[in-house]
Amino acid sequence: MTVKRTKTILHMDGDAFFVGVEVAKNPKLRGKSVVTGEERGIVSALSYEAKAIGVVRGMPIFKVKKDFPNVIILPGDYASYVKYSGMMFDIVRRYADDVEEYSIDECFADLTGLERTLKMTYKEIAERIKKEINDELDLSISIGLAPTKVLAKVASKYVKPNGLTIIEKDNTKEFLVGTPIEKIWGIGPKTSESLKIKGIKTAQDFIDKDIDWIKRNYSKPIEVLWRELRGEYLMEIDPNPKTEYSSIQKTQSFHPATNDKVFLLSQLSKNIEGACAKARYYHLIPKKVSFFLKSQNFQFSACSIKLHTPSNSPEIINSLVEKKFTEVYKRTILYRTTGVTLEELIPDSVAQGDLFGSNAVSDKFSVIHKQIDALEERFGKNMVYLASSNNARNNKKKGTESDDLDRDLLFL
DNA sequence: TCTGGGGTCCTAGGACCC
């Protein structure tokens, strides 16, 4: 049995990242109550000043305007966020080789051993990273150092904003007694409810249970969390950048909820168009498609379809979805959201390869879409769309639609 | 928080095989 040396894992987390970038772009905003998300109609990110006066994530923009007239409301600028994100991670890479970009404003890095090669303590390395991001990018971040990823996440959240927290193997208790179990990365609402019923309220309560009890009551991922919280390094840093999607999804909610079949189908059609456009942009073709309806009460009903011949033409997918629609639709239910997911994506070069084996993979539509995509590249998006989506497009609220590919915004 | 959009991963259970 090999004894693994204790690791030092860094977790870096942007402070109110989207707003932070807006302030970096325009320093006049510093110290003010600022939110982003105007284009979406709900607050995506908010400055600490906005938070202090009572604005919360997800709050409708109209409510912000009404109740907090002094708050500055900005549309999201995803391109800038991506740019700053990359520059932030590059600064971390000045010190660490193994950096995992976990999300737009978060990364993990393995600092193990750098103490010696850089002749600095781990704390000094973290301080340097913080200072350089501060000085060069005008951004504030929080850092956690710990022997595992899960503990590093606890640490980076422990002091925020602009925090630096170090958790060591023998002082975890200090940090875990005060951490509610639902705050642990990987423990969601379902698991935390189940744990609470069993009397477990804090992360410390959780790791005080013995392993057999955990195994008896929970699944593998929960066991991994238990071990990581006890300082056992299991979740590895994965420095490989995500190259490809394994699924592409488009969903859209609407108000009021409805059981109008034609409307729902047109919503689906619009989502299919969007998802297919994204797939074509990344040269991917799905072998499977699933779609769902979400009811007013947030009940899902879904259906998935295996594509005999993979295709990213919306016409093809549309007609398949239409055929299956009645399997998920009930006249008596009012729906609030429709969505479609393209799954089992393969590069279109591979799909083209299949062409020679069996019957035609590329349908007559794929040629047309190539040309439309090229046109839209020159003259702008949403120039051309399917008649079947028309209903959905005319019904959309004015001016809410922005660049499709740039709209994968998160809450931060 | 009467709740937005886009992802990933795991698991239970059925189908099928020997």
Add this chain to the structure above:
DNA sequence: TCTGGGGTCCTAGGACCC
């Protein structure tokens, strides 16, 4: 013949994340 044990593969759906 009336029934054992074990394996793989696939799928739907749950749970979680930012």
